Amino acid sequence: MLVGETSSRKGTAADRVTAIFRLIDLEWVQRKTGGMSSGEGLIHEIRDPIFVMKGGKQQLSDPGVIDKRQMIEETEFSQVLAVMQRDGNNLSRMLRDAWDCRPVLKTKVRHSPLMVTNPFISIMAHITPDELRKKLDELAYFNGFANRFLFVCVQRSKEIPDEGPLPTEVLVRLSQATQEAIVFARSVGRMERTAEAAAMWRTIYSKLSAKPPGLLGATTARAEAQVVRLSLLYALLDRATEIGTEHLTAALALWRYCADSTCHIFEPVVSKHDHTAVVLRNLMRAGAAGMTMREIHELFSRNLGADEIRSILAGLEKGGIARCETRRGMAGAGRPREIWFIASN
Numbered sequence: 001m002l003v004g005e006t007s008s009r010k011g012t013a014a015d016r017v018t019a020i021f022r023l024i025d026l027e028w029v030q031r032k033t034g035g036m037s038s039g040e041g042l043i044h045e046i047r048d049p050i051f052v053m054k055g056g057k058q059q060l061s062d063p064g065v066i067d068k069r070q071m072i073e074e075t076e077f078s079q080v081l082a083v084m085q086r087d088g089n090n091l092s093r094m095l096r097d098a099w100d101c102r103p104v105l106k107t108k109v110r111h112s113p114l115m116v117t118n119p120f121i122s123i124m125a126h127i128t129p130d131e132l133r134k135k136l137d138e139l140a141y142f143n144g145f146a147n148r149f150l151f152v153c154v155q156r157s158k159e160i161p162d163e164g165p166l167p168t169e170v171l172v173r174l175s176q177a178t179q180e181a182i183v184f185a186r187s188v189g190r191m192e193r194t195a196e197a198a199a200m201w202r203t204i205y206s207k208l209s210a211k212p213p214g215l216l217g218a219t220t221a222r223a224e225a226q227v228v229r230l231s232l233l234y235a236l237l238d239r240a241t242e243i244g245t246e247h248l249t250a251a252l253a254l255w256r257y258c259a260d261s262t263c264h265i266f267e268p269v270v271s272k273h274d275h276t277a278v279v280l281r282n283l284m285r286a287g288a289a290g291m292t293m294r295e296i297h298e299l300f301s302r303n304l305g306a307d308e309i310r311s312i313l314a315g316l317e318k319g320g321i322a323r324c325e326t327r328r329g330m331a332g333a334g335r336p337r338e339i340w341f342i343a344s345n
Contacts, residue, residue: 001077001125003132003265004154010126011075013154019166023175024182032071037083039094040107042121043114046070050114070121077125081135092145095123099148125149129265141218142320142343150226150254151219153261185236193243197231200245204252216284219262226258227251275304276312283322283342290325290339313340 050062106115211217230251316322
């Protein structure tokens, strides 16, 4: 997911790569779609054959689609997020299952169910930071939808008033190299790490598995899986038969950029007028230690009323973002204290 302001030229980046793939797999490029609105719509583009019962016999009513690859380019991903928030919309679940490489995706529509076997779905999305923060609701954070994406902050690096297409010799060279990598990848079976890469992986695995508290943790919780996939891609691009330390190092570098992008995007924007953001940010910082009511009051130098603070905490609790525990002192002495935490801790 490319995240940048409207002037960051996100579309130009996609056009450069598409030009290369037009020389490699024109059919795949021409089948690229957008405008996701439902799980049914997603499956329909790569559906299996559909049979119906007529006269006591199964008859083919739809031949389906042979090519199960589906590249989706969403240049207005904010619209997709808005659609996903509608009651009964199953797009989020379908996309999560696709990312998990489920062998079969199917809808539960009673009269016209759809199914696809062994799909290969990939998504490239464009959105601005403000739209992403506003429309990616709390449920999408915590149900795992968000952390299945690689968030990449992008910006325009230079001004080129006379921009033209890629020089022919460059386009041909990149296309040939990519074609060779694709042909190689289709001939490879299960990929293993080299002994050095395996040792490196064991060293970094615990750190990748550690989950930061709160929303940031919810959006980066699949670090290990993302790095595994990226390292595999780098190895295949190198036409290597094993995943080496150089591929794992490259994958980690890209993941770190994505993780830093995620922190930049989703860290609450704190201002003296945004009291909810102040509470949320400090609960995230507190982590497993949590915060007492007294500590929360002191965030505002005790200038914010108790009723307003209670309202903020109730809203966070209702949204599944924060939770409260009541604790007594040593040996049960003293008045019970409320301790507030980010709900994911």
